[in-house]
Amino acid sequence: MSRVVHKFTRRVPEWQPRVTPVKLDEATPEQLDALKVTPSNTKVSAYVLTLAHDVESLAVRSPLFNAIMYDEGGMSRAERELGALAASMVNRCIYCAAVHADRHAKLENDTKVTDELFAKGAEAELAPRDAAIFGFARKLSEAPPNAGPDDVADLRDAGLDDAEILDLILSSALFGWANRLMHVLGDPVRPEDGA
Amino acid sequence: MNVFDTTTATAAGLGQVGSVADAVRARANIFEMTQAAEDAVLRPNETGALPHDLRAALAARMARQAGETRLAEHHLAGAGALTNLADPQQDGGKMHAGLISFVDKVATQTRDIAARDIVDLQGAGMSDPDIVRLCELVAFVAYQIRVVAGVRLMQGAVA
Structure with missing residues (x-):
């Protein structure tokens, strides 16, 4: 069993989806591509598997996220x-x-x-x-x-x-x-x- | 696409000259990717139960709630016969009441969303993939609204 965290903390909790995530072994080629799943990288978080339900959004959001948070300058x-x-x-x-x-x-x-x-x-x-x-x-x-x-x-x-x-x-x-x-x-x- | 022709730049009334324009030009990749995100979220190939006109109407509704008139007009142009849903005073009627109340809550009272809100959508027959699509739509538009509002503020104009 787990309990829901309600208070702000720096100790990162786990994330439990309220909907059923995409199952990796049932993912479409398009979903696998957006998930960046390769034979050597099969670890995908429940969060990303949840977002894989809308694969077109996921595919554009990840590079945008990285650019905003990490680009130089x-x-x-x-x-x-x-x-x-x-x-x-x-x-x-x-x-x-x-x-x-x-x-x-x-x-x-x-x-x-x-x-x-x-x-x-x-x-x-x-x-x-x-x-x-x-x-x-x-x-x-x-x-x-x-x-x-x-x-x-x-x-x-x-x-x-x-x-x-x-x-x-x-x-x-x-x-x-x-x-x-x-x-x-x-x-x-x-x-x-x-x- | 020229960065100054993206929805975010035009809705913010961004000109091509000056220090704000220079800052945007230095982040042209981000504004171009933001446009790609709009295309993917508002007008995807796979729409699920959320056709393009419904997505546009909901986006226009959110922009209006945020006081972003130009952005609302942009989205409203795609709302087809569903323009009434873009009116924040309308509750969506029999067909869309549950959807509208969820969208309004995610958009404007995000902090109050609870597990029950998702259970209610599922109970009303919405599939999990459609729930994710709906959240991506509301979430993206929330982002777009704030980039537009911020860039306009940088130029010294009042919303």
């Missing part, structure tokens, strides 16, 4: 993770928040920022640059999006240039997408005895 990787985390906290995607808080902490070699965010949310006390980044991403992630000219001004005052601001928009918006898959199609769980 612009905003630092850790700050893109902060954008992803802001969206995931607004949408309460516990799984996404855990993955990206953990990545932020590892990239920064410091848990201070994510500890503060998980403890205080929108009231977190952060250094001016992180505060501007998190504040903008949080407001852009609300529904309807609530970021305004003052929030952009805060980013510029904190020293961000247009390339960085665009990367922040992209990384937080991308998690508006990812959260609506991960948080909607499954539960973050932990084995009962591993609590």
Whole structure:
């Protein structure tokens, strides 16, 4: 048995789908291609097997995801993770928040920022640059999006240039997408005895 | 496709000159892939139970809820006879009420979605592949709306 995780944590839970994923041995050639399954790589997560039900979307989303989070230039990787985390906290995607808080902490070699965010949310006390980044991403992630000219001004005052601001928009918006898959199609769980 | 002709750039009113245009040009691959995603999610070859006009109507509805007029007009052009579903005040009637209430909740109250919401769709006869297709649609449009809103903000215009 496992229990559903409801609180924000950096300890990444497992993800349990609410629908039946595609079975690998029944996958079509198109699905196998999008899953990047090769004879030497047959490990595919339940999440990706779930998304394989819509193989045309999956095939375009994976390279887009990687470009937004990892392409060279612009905003630092850790700050893109902060954008992803802001969206995931607004949408309460516990799984996404855990993955990206953990990545932020590892990239920064410091848990201070994510500890503060998980403890205080929108009231977190952060250094001016992180505060501007998190504040903008949080407001852009609300529904309807609530970021305004003052929030952009805060980013510029904190020293961000247009390339960085665009990367922040992209990384937080991308998690508006990812959260609506991960948080909607499954539960973050932990084995009962591993609590 | 020229990056400035993508839906995201045109809906944000992006011109080709200036520092914002330069930033977008440096991420042209991302804007092109975003367009490819729109094509795959709004107009896929395999539609399941979600035909193109229904997808376009739902996308237009979400854009309207977010106050993104130009993006809503773009999607509305593909809604055919289903334009009424693009009106956020309409509940979808007998045929689409369950679908519309799910779409609205995923789009605007994401955090409140629970296992029950998926069980309800399954109970109404929606297949698991169609549930995944529907979530990809809503999720992609949520992304597109925020990129458009963000790029417009960068140019100094108010939504």
